[in-house]
Amino acid sequence: MNSIVIEKIEFQNFRQYKSGKLSFPKRGEHMLSVLIAQNGTGKTTLLNAITWCLYNEEQHLSGSGEALTILNKDVLEHATPGRVYDVSVVLTITADGKTIEFKRVQSFRVDKDEHGINIPVQVNREELPEFTVSSMIQGGTENTVVKTGQDAEIVVKQYFDQKISKFYFFDGEKLGDFFEEERGEEIKTSIFNISQVNLLSDCIHHIETVRNETKRRISRDCPSLETLMSEQNKLKEEIENARINKKKADRGKRELDQKIQFYNKQIGKLRPVREKQNERNMLEDSIQGLLEEKDRLLVERARFIRRNLTLLNLYPSIKKVYNYISGNPDKFPPRFDIATLKRILKDSEANCPICNNHLTDESRRHIQEYIDKTPFSSESAAFIDKLSDVLADLIGEIEEFPEKKETLENNLQNNSSKIEANGNRLKEISRELKVTDYGEENLTNKINKLEHDRADAKSQFEAQAKISGAFENTIEILERKIEDKSREVEEATKRSNADRDTKKQLDLFEKLKSHIEAVKDNIMKEMKDEIERITWECFDSMIWKEKTFGDIQIGEDYKISVFDKENREMTRSLSATEQMALAYAYTLAIHEASGRNCPLVIDSPLGRVSDTNREKMAEELFKVSKEKQIIMLFTPDEYSDPVREIYEGNVLVRKLKLSEDENYVKGVEQNG
Amino acid sequence: MPISEKIQKEINALDVSPDEKKLVLDLLEIEDGSTYRYKTDYVDLIKKYIREHGEDDGVNE
Numbered sequence: 001m002n003s004i005v006i007e008k009i010e011f012q013n014f015r016q017y018k019s020g021k022l023s024f025p026k027r028g029e030h031m032l033s034v035l036i037a038q039n040g041t042g043k044t045t046l047l048n049a050i051t052w053c054l055y056n057e058e059q060h061l062s063g064s065g066e067a068l069t070i071l072n073k074d075v076l077e078h079a080t081p082g083r084v085y086d087v088s089v090v091l092t093i094t095a096d097g098k099t100i101e102f103k104r105v106q107s108f109r110v111d112k113d114e115h116g117i118n119i120p121v122q123v124n125r126e127e128l129p130e131f132t133v134s135s136m137i138q139g140g141t142e143n144t145v146v147k148t149g150q151d152a153e154i155v156v157k158q159y160f161d162q163k164i165s166k167f168y169f170f171d172g173e174k175l176g177d178f179f180e181e182e183r184g185e186e187i188k189t190s191i192f193n194i195s196q197v198n199l200l201s202d203c204i205h206h207i208e209t210v211r212n213e214t215k216r217r218i219s220r221d222c223p224s225l226e227t228l229m230s231e232q233n234k235l236k237e238e239i240e241n242a243r244i245n246k247k248k249a250d251r252g253k254r255e256l257d258q259k260i261q262f263y264n265k266q267i268g269k270l271r272p273v274r275e276k277q278n279e280r281n282m283l284e285d286s287i288q289g290l291l292e293e294k295d296r297l298l299v300e301r302a303r304f305i306r307r308n309l310t311l312l313n314l315y316p317s318i319k320k321v322y323n324y325i326s327g328n329p330d331k332f333p334p335r336f337d338i339a340t341l342k343r344i345l346k347d348s349e350a351n352c353p354i355c356n357n358h359l360t361d362e363s364r365r366h367i368q369e370y371i372d373k374t375p376f377s378s379e380s381a382a383f384i385d386k387l388s389d390v391l392a393d394l395i396g397e398i399e400e401f402p403e404k405k406e407t408l409e410n411n412l413q414n415n416s417s418k419i420e421a422n423g424n425r426l427k428e429i430s431r432e433l434k435v436t437d438y439g440e441e442n443l444t445n446k447i448n449k450l451e452h453d454r455a456d457a458k459s460q461f462e463a464q465a466k467i468s469g470a471f472e473n474t475i476e477i478l479e480r481k482i483e484d485k486s487r488e489v490e491e492a493t494k495r496s497n498a499d500r501d502t503k504k505q506l507d508l509f510e511k512l513k514s515h516i517e518a519v520k521d522n523i524m525k526e527m528k529d530e531i532e533r534i535t536w537e538c539f540d541s542m543i544w545k546e547k548t549f550g551d552i553q554i555g556e557d558y559k560i561s562v563f564d565k566e567n568r569e570m571t572r573s574l575s576a577t578e579q580m581a582l583a584y585a586y587t588l589a590i591h592e593a594s595g596r597n598c599p600l601v602i603d604s605p606l607g608r609v610s611d612t613n614r615e616k617m618a619e620e621l622f623k624v625s626k627e628k629q630i631i632m633l634f635t636p637d638e639y640s641d642p643v644r645e646i647y648e649g650n651v652l653v654r655k656l657k658l659s660e661d662e663n664y665v666k667g668v669e670q671n672g
Numbered sequence: 673m674p675i676s677e678k679i680q681k682e683i684n685a686l687d688v689s690p691d692e693k694k695l696v697l698d699l700l701e702i703e704d705g706s707t708y709r710y711k712t713d714y715v716d717l718i719k720k721y722i723r724e725h726g727e728d729d730g731v732n733e
Contacts, residue, residue, distance in 0.1 A: 195676065195678070196675065196676050196679055196704075199675075199700060199703055199704055200679070200700070202703055203699060203700055203703040206703065206710045206711075206714065207699075207714070209711070210710075210711055210714050210715060213711070501719070501722060504722050505715070505718050505719065505722065508718055508721065508722065509714075509718065511692075512692075512695065512696060512699060515683075515686050515688065515692070515696050516696060516699075516700070518682075518686065519679060519682040519683055519686070519696075522682050522685075523678055523679060523682060526678065
């Protein structure tokens with residue numbers, strides 16, 4: 001396939017390029033040129049210069065750019081009022097052994113406004129800028145063919161069809177453009193045009209027209225045929241309307257599906273925010289509870305220590321008294337109540353108060369002897385007994401002190417750890433929420449509204465799907481009816497009084513139509529398969545997740561879909577890097593399928609590619625540049641060291657800078 | 673633009689006589705040339721074909 005190569009772009013008074021040229025000579029075996037410029041220095045303006053030259057349209061303008069004139073600021077400031085200045089861009093390419101020059105010129109007369117400032121006024125406002133295409137056989141200036149108007153536009157279409165211009169002049173920052181629903185239809189139209197499918201369709205349509213006109217002529221002498229043809233036409237009108245309505249419903253479905261995806265994305269983003277807000281509330285409550293518990297534990301520990309401090313001081317004395325009491329039982333009164341014993345003796349029927357057995361005479365005698373011998377009061381005995389118990393309890397309490405103290409300290413330590421952990425998580429969540437926090441009520445309202453809108457869109461989608469389905473049925477029924485009617489028309493034609501040659505013509509046209517239809521079907525299938533195959537091969541070589549992606553499919557509407565190894569669609573969940581790789585792969589496949597090896601001019605070629613993948617993609621594009629011309633417009637940051645290592649020495653690298661007064665770009669070559 | 677190699681290949685693959693293949697190609701060339709005269713050019717081409725192939729044109733009577 002012959003390459004189409006941009007040899008140079010020449011500017012005259014065009015925006016910040018002022019006057020000069022950029023040429024793109026081949027260096028070594030690679031057709032790769034690198035331009036490095038800060039944002040705002042003219043990277044995107046270069047894309048705009050090309051599209052303005054070819055299509056009279058600056059396709060990559062930002063809002064601020066639209067307001068500015070294309071006449072260079074420096075030229076305008078120093079212009080002589082009343083004089084006319086030309087702005088032009090000339091794009092020179094080589095292709096098919098020819099040098100082709102695309103040139104667009106727009107003239108401005110400079111006037112002064114009411115403040116005395118120079119302003120540009122377009123000359124011949126109602127006319128389009130002058131556009132010419134000159135082509136000459138390479139190596140000579142003889143036989144130069146100059147085309148203007150529609151003829152010039154046809155040459156543009158032949159080399160850079162505007163419908164797929166974004167696949168030649170590629171803005172890496174606007175990846176979304178590659179996956180727009182409507183884009184598929186444009187690609188399909190352009191590819192059908194390039195691959196001459198449209199020529200086949202036109203031919204089929206024209207055969208049909210010629211046949212119908214012939215049949216109409218015959219039907220003038222055959223009323224039954226005329227009626228049948230009129231019925232056939234009516235059915236054709238009906239099916240055409242049904243197709244238009246189905247298309248409308250399908251477009252509605254696509255738009256609603258996009259809306260649903262948008263709502264899903266928004267809700268998907270907000271739900272984790274709500275979950276985090278809930279977690280934050282729980283953490284705040286939990287920290288509050290833990291702080292209260294901490295206060296309680298501190299009070300408990302203070303009380304415990306205060307009490308035990310006294311006991312610890314008294315411990316030696318307490319222990320000493322307790323040991324004395326428990327070690328000298330004989331020195332203390334027995335532990336019986338004398339009054340009770342006397343009462344028992346008086347009552348001859350009383351039982352023993354300890355074992356409840358009957359008291360024998362001998363038992364009674366022993367009790368009497370005991371009473372006689374005991375000189376101490378029973379109250380003292382009881383007191384000492386009680387004192388001994390109290391001292392034992394105190395000793396027990398003091399001896400448990402270390403263990404209890406440790407438990408209390410551990411509780412406090414646990415409490416502090418929990419407060420610290422919850423506090424850290426709270427800080428983390430608060431930091432995350434800082435960016436997306438809507439306030440709880442607002443967030444809930446927002447989610448509710450999104451969920452409501454999504455449900456609404458879903459029900460509208462279902463309604464559109466029903467309408468589309470109904471039209472599909474209608475189309476099927478009408479197709480059958482048209483088929484039947486066509487047969488009837490054919491039969492009636494044969495029965496008509498038409499001459500033999502006319503009937504032969506009709507039959508031959510019908511045969512030719514079916515041959516061309518077969519060719520068209522095969523070409524369309526081949527094109528789609530080829531684009532699908534090349535896209536997958538390029539994507540697979542650029543993407544380094546070997547176990548994730550399984551397949552790429554191009555739909556009938558030329559919409560691209562990516563599937564994982566389990567055949568689940570994942571087009572919408574691709575990362576920015578993967579989207580970039582897919583856009584490159586699809587671009588290269590379309591170039592290949594178009595049969596024209598067009599150049600690729602890329603603004604921010606690696607801007608959206610993450611650091612680790614940048615090198616790999618730079619390497620892949622470097623390989624592609626052996627077969628295809630690539631002009632890359634980098635920012636200095638994007639042109640990182642690993643990228644520089646790949647390109648420098650092998651390709652032409654130029655740096656563009658704005659002049660001190662920011663009126664023109666330095667780094668372009670001088671014309672002439 | 674000349675008729676692409678892909679289309680020519682598909683036409684050659686059709687299960688029809690070489691003359692009929694040529695007729696298809698001629699028709700496409702007329703289409704590619706200019707479209708506003710197609711009606712006359714189409715009919716002229718077909719008539720010529722029928723004339724040249726006489727009774728042996730394979731067209732249903």
